[in-house]
Amino acid sequence: MxxxxxxxxxxxxxxxxxxxxxxxxxxxxxxxxxxxxxxxxxxxxxxxxxxxxxxxxxxxxxxxxxxxxxxxxxxxxxxRALNAVELEDVFDLRLCLERHAIQRLAECYTPEAKRALEQQVDVLCKAAAANDGTRRIEEDLQFHRLMLHYAGNERLLRAFDDLTHELRLCITLITKTHEAPETIATSHFQLLEALSSGSPDACREAIDYHIGIARDFVVKGVGETGEHADEDLFSR
Amino acid sequence: MxxxxxxxxxxxxxxxxxxxxxxxxxxxxxxxxxxxxxxxxxxxxxxxxxxxxxxxxxxxxxxxxxxxxxxxxxxxxxxRALNAVELEDVFDLRLCLERHAIQRLAECYTPEAKRALEQQVDVLCKAAAANDGTRRIEEDLQFHRLMLHYAGNERLLRAFDDLTHELRLCITLITKTHEAPETIATSHFQLLEALSSGSPDACREAIDYHIGIARDFVVKGVGETGEHADEDLFSR
DNA sequence: CGATTGCCGACTGTCGACAGTTTTAACGCT
DNA sequence: AGCGTTAAAACTGTCGACAGTCGGCAATCG
Missing domain, CATH: 1.10.10.10 (Winged helix-like DNA-binding domain superfamily/Winged helix DNA-binding domain)
Structure with a gap:
């Protein structure tokens, strides 16, 4: 890195x-x-x-x-300074991309992909247990990036990578507040289970829940700590 | 040159x-x-x-x-030279973005949005009737851009705009073959109807069909005319 | 006759400099 | 003292130039 x-x-x-x-x-x-x-x-x-x-x-x-x-x-x-609306938009787009990706992935869920994702969750959990904030974020993003990768659409992955830069921007600003390690673990295991089930609906439900958690965390963080909701970059 | x-x-x-x-x-x-x-x-x-x-x-x-x-x-x-796989990816991402957008839009379908979209379809149909190829494409893209715009997510719109450049790239390369004007008209009216119905499922079905048409057109065009399927930009 | 190696040209990556504009700060006026 | 004006400083946009590198060509060697 x-x-x-x-x-x-x-x-x-x-x-x-x-x-x-x-x-x-x-x-x-x-x-x-x-x-x-x-x-x-x-x-x-x-x-x-x-x-x-x-x-x-x-x-x-x-x-x-x-x-x-x-x-x-x-x-x-x-x-760049993100206000509350833009922050919502970022997470909405993330939801859009990951919904699509996880459903595509469910259609072609190879053992290789399964293994890679499981391993990454493992790495992520260890980072969370070690209480290493920035690394936890990176490993989390890497897990999702892997999902997008194995979904098999390079362009979709690029769109996600583009978005990731902004995601880092708002996540890092806020996450002094740590998520509990067990929450992170179960949250990601749900995704793996949904993928294994092969059900598109289950996948969608899982990813909606998962990203909803993340979004609420960030939005809550904004409300608590710094407030960027004022006009920061209206002139374009 | x-x-x-x-x-x-x-x-x-x-x-x-x-x-x-x-x-x-x-x-x-x-x-x-x-x-x-x-x-x-x-x-x-x-x-x-x-x-x-x-x-x-x-x-x-x-x-x-x-x-x-x-x-x-x-x-x-x-x-940039697009091969067949990348072309599929572009349309898959487009589907991803527009699905999300049209469902968001259905949730907040204001009369203003409705009016703007209807007017744009009108403009589009006129361009198609006039047999103005490049303008037809631009008006078509503009219609979809309006959909994204009224969906109310600026970031989603930006992702679409980014994709649009590549869309133009592959569309313009191919569309010597003209779509029939009446096909274009009905195809877009279906979208408007689905939006008016307010049903997410109807919207999804309509957009899936709509983009499927466009994709098939382009893919078919590639198969007929020039073939960029060979390795053009594997490096990097 | 084919392959290898050295050379030449062209091009990219980077730099320092100049001109026009924006921001800041001092200055004079009321 | 407050406010408008003006001059200076800083900065961006753009330019031309230089050095290192890459690709192609030709001469040489096996």
Whole structure:
């Protein structure tokens, strides 16, 4: 995964500057080194990272297409801030994609897929037990990504990956509140059971419940902690 | 690469060079001035358009995120070529998004939405009757975009817009074969009726049928005319 | 005659610089 | 002291240039 962390200065050296800058920015945004709505200065960034502005700009465009940044012409790039409505929309789209995926997957549920998913749930549970917050989130997302992967539609997977960036954005902001490890375990086992049953309805019910839980968690978190419901990025 | 349009040079002038270049490239790709798999030279493009390479590169990145171009490191940008599997995936994702959208829309089907959709069908039918191929496609897409819009999920709409670029890519490639105007009309009226009925199942059935038609048309078109099923973009 | 290796051209990745615009800050006026 | 005006600073958009790299061609060797 990402070998990011402390050093903000000049740890970029070799190749694919654009991708490296993009990774750096992504990590920095998720870890809230840049606050939502904050303006990013190209010169500042290029100075800090020891690269020129061209790769920074291209990386910023990439992040914009992923919904992490927003560009205002002649004004620069700003860190995306999600309000309550947008947050609902993200989870609604996630539901849309995963419903479709799990039903497609149920149609072609190979032993290989079954094994991979079970193993991933195992990994996830261990991360949850270890109380490692960020890793728990990543392993959780990875489980769902695997579902999408084995559903056999590359384009669907890409749409999910696009959405994932925004998901990370809102999840990480909030989840100081930890879900109970046993809740996570049972919640995912239900999905596996539904898949094994092969019933589309059971799958749909399971995924609806599962994502509903996650959404409520995030929405509740927003209500409790920080409030981004005000107008943050209306101008587009 | 012959620039077909009248003024190949310096018809780009003032502001937002990136967006203008992106539009130009999009049009050129859709109208097949660049063939699938063709390599785009940055210097050539910047020379032809009378701009420097920086905006060209940024525009290319944008098109890449929209799935119209593919970048191979150190090799440049190539026009996306869709094989049969990817084409199936695109329509499967479209089905996924529109199913969700039409059911959400059925829950909140305002008179305003109804009126707008009916009017758009009207426009569409006129375009079909006038035998204007490209405009028919655009109006058709616009109808579906309106559906997504009134479904009330901005993020869902964005996902659809992202997909639309690829849809245009494969639709335009193929639709020399015209659908009969009356088929188009009835096909869309069915959607309106299902929406008015308010029944989720009716909506789902209608959209499944509708998109199935479109998909079969494209798949059949691929089988008849050009065949892109060979390995075109396996790398990466 | 075919395969290999070295060379040449073209192109991408990246950089520093310039011009126009936006934001900030100081300044003068009331 | 408050407010409008203006000048300076900072920043974005764009450009041309340089270096490293990749692909193709040709000359050489087996």
């Amino acid at each position: 990402a070998l990011s962390t402390t050093a903000p200065k000049a740890f970029i050296q070799q190749q694919n500057l654009v991708e490296q800058v993009a990774d750096y920015l992504t990590q920095a945004i998720i870890q809230q080194h840049f606050l939502p709505g904050e303006r990013l200065s190209e010169v500042q960034l290029s100075r800090d990272l020891g690269v020129s502005r061209a790769p920074v700009r291209e990386a910023a465009r990439l992040l914009e297409s992923r919904g992490l940044l927003i560009s205002k012409p002649r004004r620069g790039f700003f860190v | 012959a620039l077909s349009t009248t003024a190949p040079k310096a018809f780009i002038q003032q502001q937002n060079l990136v967006e203008q270049v992106a539009d130009y490239l999009t049009q050129a790709i859709i109208q097949q001035h660049f063939l699938p798999g063709e390599r785009l030279s940055e210097v050539q493009l910047s020379r032809d358009l009378g701009v420097s390479r920086a905006p060209v590169r940024e525009a290319a990145r944008l098109l890449e995120s929209r799935g119209l171009l593919i970048s191979k490191p150190r090799r440049g940008f190539f026009v």
